[in-house]
Amino acid sequence: MRIGCQINTWGKMDLPSILPEVKEAGYEGFEAAMPKIQEYMDDAKAFGEMIGKYGLVLSSVYVPGKWHIREEREKDLANCRKAAEFASALGCKQLIVGGSTMKPEDDEKAVLAETAMRYNEIGRIGKEYGLEVCVHPHAHPGATVASPAQIAEIMDTTDPELVFLCPDVGGHVVKGGGDAVEIHRVYADRIKYVHFKDIGADGEWRLLGEGITDYPTIVRLLRESGYDGWIIAEEECKPAIEKYGALECARRNCNYIRQLIS
Numbered sequence: 001m002r003i004g005c006q007i008n009t010w011g012k013m014d015l016p017s018i019l020p021e022v023k024e025a026g027y028e029g030f031e032a033a034m035p036k037i038q039e040y041m042d043d044a045k046a047f048g049e050m051i052g053k054y055g056l057v058l059s060s061v062y063v064p065g066k067w068h069i070r071e072e073r074e075k076d077l078a079n080c081r082k083a084a085e086f087a088s089a090l091g092c093k094q095l096i097v098g099g100s101t102m103k104p105e106d107d108e109k110a111v112l113a114e115t116a117m118r119y120n121e122i123g124r125i126g127k128e129y130g131l132e133v134c135v136h137p138h139a140h141p142g143a144t145v146a147s148p149a150q151i152a153e154i155m156d157t158t159d160p161e162l163v164f165l166c167p168d169v170g171g172h173v174v175k176g177g178g179d180a181v182e183i184h185r186v187y188a189d190r191i192k193y194v195h196f197k198d199i200g201a202d203g204e205w206r207l208l209g210e211g212i213t214d215y216p217t218i219v220r221l222l223r224e225s226g227y228d229g230w231i232i233a234e235e236e237c238k239p240a241i242e243k244y245g246a247l248e249c250a251r252r253n254c255n256y257i258r259q260l261i262s
Contacts, residue, residue: 099145123162146176170213171197
C-alpha cells in the first residue's frame with residue numbers, strides 16, 4: 001500500500017508552497033481536487049516535472065460535478081475527460097468523483113438513477129484512459145451519495161466493471177450513518193482507493209488514531225481483499241490544524257498510517 005494525502009489540509013496555500021511540506025511529512029504522493037490544480041492541467045508534463053523535483057507523484061484527481069442535473073451533463077463529462085487525460089498522463093490508476101447535492105423538492109429515486117447513469121458514462125471515459133473511476137461518498141445536507149442506502153443504490157445500479165468505490169472511511173461514511181468497518185466487508189471487490197479521516201463520538205473530526213474509527217480492522221480487511229493501492233490521509237480537523245499547523249498534522253497522520261501498514 002502507498003501513503004498519500006489530500007492537499008486540502010493546507011487550505012488556500014499555492015501548490016509550490018505545499019509540495020515541500022507534503023514531502024517533509026513523509027508522503028509518497030498526493031491527491032488534488034481538479035479546481036485546486038486547474039491552472040496546471042494544460043501541461044501534464046510540466047506538472048509532473050514540478051512535483052517530481054520533490055520525489056512526489058500524483059495519486060489521483062478528484063472531480064466535482066452536478067451529476068444528476070442533465071443540463072450540466074456536457075460540461076461535467078468534459079471536465080471528467082480533461083481530468084482523465086491529465087491523470088493518465090501522470091501515471092494515475094484512479095479518477096475520483098464525488099456526489100452532488102439535491103434540492104429539498106427533488107425526487108431522490110430519480111436523482112440517484114440519473115447519477116448512476118452519469119457515473120457509468122464517466123466510467124467509460126475512465127476506461128478509455130486506463131483509469132478506474134471511484135465514487136467518493138460525501139455527507140452534507142442534500143447529499144446524493146452519503147447514506148448506506150444511497151451508496152447501495154449507486155453500487156447496485158452502476159456497472160461493476162466501470163464504477164468503483166472510494167470510501168472516506170472514518171469520515172463521511174460515518175457522518176452519512178454508515179459503518180466504517182462494514183463498508184469494507186460489503187464492498188471489498190469494488191474498493192479501489194481509500195481515504196482515511198478520523199471522527200470522534202461527538203461527530204467532530206479528529207487526527208488519525210484519535211477518534212473512534214477501527215483502523216486496524218480496516219487495514220486487515222483491506223489486506224484480506226488483496227488491496228494494494230493508495231491510502232490517502234485527509235485532514236479537516238480545524239482545531240488540530242490551528243494548534244499544530246498543517247505540516248505537523250500531516251506528519252502525524254502519515255506516521256499513524258505507516259505504523260498501521262508496517
